[in-house]
Amino acid sequence: MLRKEVGGATLSSVSEIARRSPDPFLVLISTMISLRTKDEVTLPASERLFAVADDPTGIVALDEGKIQKLIYPAGFYRTKARSIKKAAGIIIEQYGGRVPNSVDELTTLPGVGRKTANLVLNLGFGLPAICVDTHVHRISNRFGWVTTKTPEQTELALEVILPRHHWIEINELLVGYGQKICTPLSPRCSECPFLGSVSGAPHCDRAGVDRSR
DNA sequence: AAAACGGGGGC
DNA sequence: GCCCCAGTTTT
Numbered sequence: 001m002l003r004k005e006v007g008g009a010t011l012s013s014v015s016e017i018a019r020r021s022p023d024p025f026l027v028l029i030s031t032m033i034s035l036r037t038k039d040e041v042t043l044p045a046s047e048r049l050f051a052v053a054d055d056p057t058g059i060v061a062l063d064e065g066k067i068q069k070l071i072y073p074a075g076f077y078r079t080k081a082r083s084i085k086k087a088a089g090i091i092i093e094q095y096g097g098r099v100p101n102s103v104d105e106l107t108t109l110p111g112v113g114r115k116t117a118n119l120v121l122n123l124g125f126g127l128p129a130i131c132v133d134t135h136v137h138r139i140s141n142r143f144g145w146v147t148t149k150t151p152e153q154t155e156l157a158l159e160v161i162l163p164r165h166h167w168i169e170i171n172e173l174l175v176g177y178g179q180k181i182c183t184p185l186s187p188r189c190s191e192c193p194f195l196g197s198v199s200g201a202p203h204c205d206r207a208g209v210d211r212s213r
Numbered sequence: 214a215a216a217a218c219g220g221g222g223g224c
Numbered sequence: 225g226c227c228c229c230a231g232t233t234t235t
Binding site for chain 2: 038040041072073075076078
């Protein structure tokens, strides 16, 4: 089971990992594997790796080539293997073997940017973090929720606008909507649940068709 | 701000 | 064959 339908949105492979075992380290590693890689590849790759090693000590003990082989064919598998092993080492040496729970600390890890850090806080620690990827950035601007140039600006703005509860669901719904309907180039506006809805509801001017990625 | 990293799947 | 993908890092 690679995906599950939830109110029209999809649960990502990282969510699936988190649901099975809400271990911040597993969430972190599977998120790193998922970067620019489809769920159908991410989940099996994560499972192969975790079958061999599922904690920082186990990961650092692995040969980098071994990690590469396990997570293939995830994209950027060489870079990811290096980052994963290095991150595990830093977690052991700098953070006492525990995954840090702040954006600033998480982003010190190689291969971990703002989006990954927030997803780990959200899915791994259950904290109210909003992760802004290309989908969320695009949709937020199309809907006129924000007028921002960078994903980081979008993130800061959304933290003020969006509700404080159900952040995990909100993240997934926004992304699922961006994947299936409000796509970058040819949005399926005829299937958009927001188009033509009650006044005051967010709308799309259809002018924001872009290739922000 | 733009390019590089990378393999797989859809059409 | 060409385009796209729940980004991050380096120029």
